[in-house]
Amino acid sequence: METWKRWDLPTNEGTRIHRIGDRRVCVAADMVGDQYVLAAMALPPEASKGARLSLPSLSDKAWTRFYMDKAEGYELAPAYPPIPTCVRLKQPFSMAPGSTVEGWVFSRVEACVVVGGARVAAFPLATPYKTLYGSPEAGVICRYDEEEFLAAAEPVASSLHADQRFVAHPVRLRNASSEPVEVSDLCIYGEQLSIVGDETSMRSERLLFVFSSSGVRMSLDGQAPLPPGSRVLAKPTVSGEERFIVRSFELFKNITRI
Amino acid sequence: MQATTATTAIAEAAPKAAEAPSRLREIIPLNNAVFERLFTVDTAITAARVVLTAVLGLVFAGLVITVLRKVVTKRMEARSGGLIVKIAQYLAFAFIAISVLDAAGVNLSALLGAAGIAGIAIGFAAQTSVSNFISGFFIVSEKTFSQGDVIDVDGTSGLVHSIDAMSVKLRTFDNRLIRIPNETLIKSNVKTITRFPIRRLNMDILVTYDTDVERARDLLYEIAAAEPNALRNPAPAFMVTGFKDSGVGLFFGVWFATDEWFDGNNAMYIAVKKRFDEEGVRFAFPTMTVYQEKAAAAPKKPYAGRAAAGRPRGKNGS
Numbered sequence: 001m002e003t004w005k006r007w008d009l010p011t012n013e014g015t016r017i018h019r020i021g022d023r024r025v026c027v028a029a030d031m032v033g034d035q036y037v038l039a040a041m042a043l044p045p046e047a048s049k050g051a052r053l054s055l056p057s058l059s060d061k062a063w064t065r066f067y068m069d070k071a072e073g074y075e076l077a078p079a080y081p082p083i084p085t086c087v088r089l090k091q092p093f094s095m096a097p098g099s100t101v102e103g104w105v106f107s108r109v110e111a112c113v114v115v116g117g118a119r120v121a122a123f124p125l126a127t128p129y130k131t132l133y134g135s136p137e138a139g140v141i142c143r144y145d146e147e148e149f150l151a152a153a154e155p156v157a158s159s160l161h162a163d164q165r166f167v168a169h170p171v172r173l174r175n176a177s178s179e180p181v182e183v184s185d186l187c188i189y190g191e192q193l194s195i196v197g198d199e200t201s202m203r204s205e206r207l208l209f210v211f212s213s214s215g216v217r218m219s220l221d222g223q224a225p226l227p228p229g230s231r232v233l234a235k236p237t238v239s240g241e242e243r244f245i246v247r248s249f250e251l252f253k254n255i256t257r258i
Numbered sequence: 259m260q261a262t263t264a265t266t267a268i269a270e271a272a273p274k275a276a277e278a279p280s281r282l283r284e285i286i287p288l289n290n291a292v293f294e295r296l297f298t299v300d301t302a303i304t305a306a307r308v309v310l311t312a313v314l315g316l317v318f319a320g321l322v323i324t325v326l327r328k329v330v331t332k333r334m335e336a337r338s339g340g341l342i343v344k345i346a347q348y349l350a351f352a353f354i355a356i357s358v359l360d361a362a363g364v365n366l367s368a369l370l371g372a373a374g375i376a377g378i379a380i381g382f383a384a385q386t387s388v389s390n391f392i393s394g395f396f397i398v399s400e401k402t403f404s405q406g407d408v409i410d411v412d413g414t415s416g417l418v419h420s421i422d423a424m425s426v427k428l429r430t431f432d433n434r435l436i437r438i439p440n441e442t443l444i445k446s447n448v449k450t451i452t453r454f455p456i457r458r459l460n461m462d463i464l465v466t467y468d469t470d471v472e473r474a475r476d477l478l479y480e481i482a483a484a485e486p487n488a489l490r491n492p493a494p495a496f497m498v499t500g501f502k503d504s505g506v507g508l509f510f511g512v513w514f515a516t517d518e519w520f521d522g523n524n525a526m527y528i529a530v531k532k533r534f535d536e537e538g539v540r541f542a543f544p545t546m547t548v549y550q551e552k553a554a555a556a557p558k559k560p561y562a563g564r565a566a567a568g569r570p571r572g573k574n575g576s
Contacts, residue, residue, distance in 0.1 A: 086491075129490060130486065130490070131491040133491075139456065141455060
């Protein structure tokens, strides 16, 4: 990916602007004594449309500032939002008892500035709306996303694959209950997933959702060997386990009326 | 002179000491009968038994309470665990006291009878304290709130600072400590504000009668949709609450994460005010319209002037 990589510190070129979708992430370097200060900020879409950008001074509060020991550069990396993402399907569908469906869902990532392995700043690439996943008594506050559930063969999948703001989640849904279930929301616990990217797209591990009378369980469904040229852009933040280790957690609660 | 007296005393005491059966009597000059009754082998054994009972009781009670404290700390919430440990301590001390008295040969039936009478008297005297203590158990069993929750008790709201045997301490938002007896909590309506993950902001809005209500409704939905912290699910709720004295009453409920409710409240009210002003939607407030009748060409009479000044006929455009 042309954006998600390591960058040198812009010591002699003013402010560097990374364009990601309709957002722009600005990175600048300043000197305080013999130390460098990295400053980063994101511009909202309306600010990006203007012909001439007028950025605040580096001492403005709009900038996130980070002191660096040396001009070691920084990395621009994708990351899942700090809270789970609830993807509302634009077209909910029902699953018959015993049936299995495979496809893709997409969720938005955030742009992180990483220095020396530490996350310095994170900027949402869309307005971070929120929603509740589950019941009002015991639900989970999630980042709101609204996307389509796509079959793997659909051509539109490739266009979303190429969008740097989205990470694709290959999913397999299985209705193990004796009654039909309606799938309308998918909750992605990004902190437990990694992001793998190649030149054109980003994807996570394959996810398996099993509906039963006791609820819905999600687990990792394994992952094929990495395609040539791909690399790990983000690792799980709450688990040291790598691929192929099943990590069970509840994902769906109210997408079914079992 | 003094030296002479001391010498004489020693000289007198020497023959007495030779006559005495024990050295102890020489040291403690008690009446023979009393001394013999107090310092017998049985008394010594009883005293040893009392001391042994007390020491063993304290050690045993200490062990039990330590184990109990560890167990309840792991498995129970702080309030319930603390209460159980406290009760165990009281019971242990009572048990030790009874055992010690029994070991001392005290007639416990008489003592317990007296204690019962004293208990009734103390019970009457400590009625409030006992009531608070027992109320604490009901509060614990109901699990209405826990430490760190924000609660509202009859208009007093704050963060639950500590939950004790007799009372609950609240830290108010202006940083005051308020002690609420458990008995009061049992009798009052307690609102636990932070119990659930989401909370609704209830906005009561009054717009003038010339307002396009459907337009106002659409604007409210747009404002909620533009607010990042407002939850998409559950969806906002809109209701026309009726034709009020001064205008049309609207209700708009927006859900927020409980810990973002405060910011959401401010953001929504500011946004509604700003947007309604921009769109020309007017807020209604209590008004009174006064019509003035034309002064009739009547002969001047004492009350004619007042009638001509007019009188209120209705409210808000009526």
